[in-house]
Amino acid sequence: MAVEPKYDESSIKSLDWREHIRLRPGMYIGKLGDGNAPDDGIYVLVKEVVDNCIDEHMMGYGNKIEIKIEDRIVTVRDYGRGVPLGKLIDVASKINTGAKYDSGAFQKSVGLNGVGIKAVNALSNYFKIESFRDGKTRCAEFEKGILKKEQKETATTELNGTLVTFMPDETVFKNFHFKPDFLDDLFWNYAYLNSGLSIICNSKKYVSKNGLVDLLQRKTNEDELRYPIVSLKGEDIELAFSHGNDYGEDLYSFVNGQYTTQGGTHQQAFREAFVKTVRDFYKKDYDTSDIRQSIVAALAVRVQEPVFESQTKTKLGSQYVVEGGQSMKSFVLDFLSKELDNYLHRNTAIAEALKKRIEQSERERKELSGIKKLANERAKKANLHNKKLRDCKFHYNEDPSGKNKEDVLAQQQKTTIFITEGDSASGSITKSRNTETQAVFSLRGKPLNCFGLTKKVVYENEEFNLLQHALNIEEGLDGLRYKNIVIATDADVDGMHIRLLLMTFFLQFFPDLVKQKHVYILETPLFRVRNKQETIYCYDEAEKQAAIKKLGAKPEITRFKGLGEISPEEFGRFIGDDMHVQPVLLEQGEHIFSLLDYFMGKNTPQRQEFIIDNLKVELDAVEN
Structure with a gap:
């Protein structure tokens, strides 16, 4: 007979700030990761420290931030x-504890809760903060949030500012490393949103003169844009946009300098206001999807005391620009209905190019409508007994409201779908996965090479259609059911080919999935080395x-x-918290069609030479 656990005064525990952050890091920095x-989490730690420097700059103090990241130690000086x-x-x-509760000191700040720098401290093996102020300095050193050394006030000749040095705790962030591409994006975004600010990281300088226009020029290939980037600015709002040739929408939204990767009220307000303004200008009731198809846009707003949906500030929840004042929806609509309407009247060539892009999308949508209906009916029937998909409990697109909201948000960040091939591989992953957050989609063989084909093939090909429905991306990324899409194939020639075919599918028809860094390649060990103990x-020859x-x-x-x-018993170790994955990254401004043409188009001498050279490297590694 089971004994009921005792519940009395001794069951109630109070954790201090440091213990709580270390016990529940997800509440403060989202997911951990490597x-x-x-x-x-390691990028969130960097961001929390830099955010404080940005807030100082926004208040008019300091136009330079120096950052050094070396041997996993981060140093930030403002x-x-x-x-x-x-x-x-x-x-x-x-x-x-902080200055940002006082709206007079920090009117439109990012960090509002007095939590960020404490989370960095608690989750770092070593943390040092030093302040230089009016010819005096003081310093404090911590280990995992515990004060170890304190320096009293002394005189200094250093310029005013703050110096923070930290090393993330390896017991929390296992096998972690900083990827230059992600740091690049982080620092460039700060530069685009803060003209006059100079960020120097490991001798590389980040500075922007044209704000969001510079951002879009870096994120796109100008050869693929249908008209020059439009830039509109107002009080507390800035917008840059154009249309390209890709499918989907590519939106970058910011609040008070914070990149809101999951959007929020400001992004939704822009999407609705853009559609309404375009319809009013052309005096035609264009379909919403036709207007927004292939748009690439960046939006930045300044909001007093913003409300975010979590501590990591990736989604804005504020309904108002200023509490009790104008709503976000009417603020963005008023701006666009005036500024965009005026711009299109003054720039008739751009207005005509935008109209042609919308009408092209309209024609393509109508061509697809017949087959789309049949394909969706087939998919609905298949979904009732879809053997290809082994689903999980939590989904990325579900409303996390409720008493356990923070826990649900943390689970949503972990949601992953493995796309694998063959019964044996699918079986191993299915048996060892976490059914709360990990789903499996099984391919029956090599997918179709869809390079150069129209989106019609997504509906005509049963496997592509079922995959599209499993991900729930037919109408765009708003409904994406899994945050992480992991391609899990064998590390042999056939497996590599399947990876390429799947990446071609995503890049051709759903490039936003790759651009917004949702697609990964699973790495599993190549060797097992063991003795009796x-x-x-x-994962490679050097480790072997x-x-x-x-x-x-x-x-x-x-x-x-x-x-x-x-x-399956072994596989469970490789898809858990220590899972090795490599993100599928596009070089900034990469020409997607040229990239796919090189790898997936007709054979050329250059491609043959590339394959032979790289195949030789692989064979050498295997033979050794």
């Missing part, structure tokens, strides 16, 4: 006013040699040729 995703010396330790270690899994050296005495070495060779 640095292979742009929203992994030239603002410097933290008041008497409150230095409180600012770094007392929860809900220890088993080591190795290190394992052999460690275990000595001729250990047993197994080379995994396919996912199906890894038992």
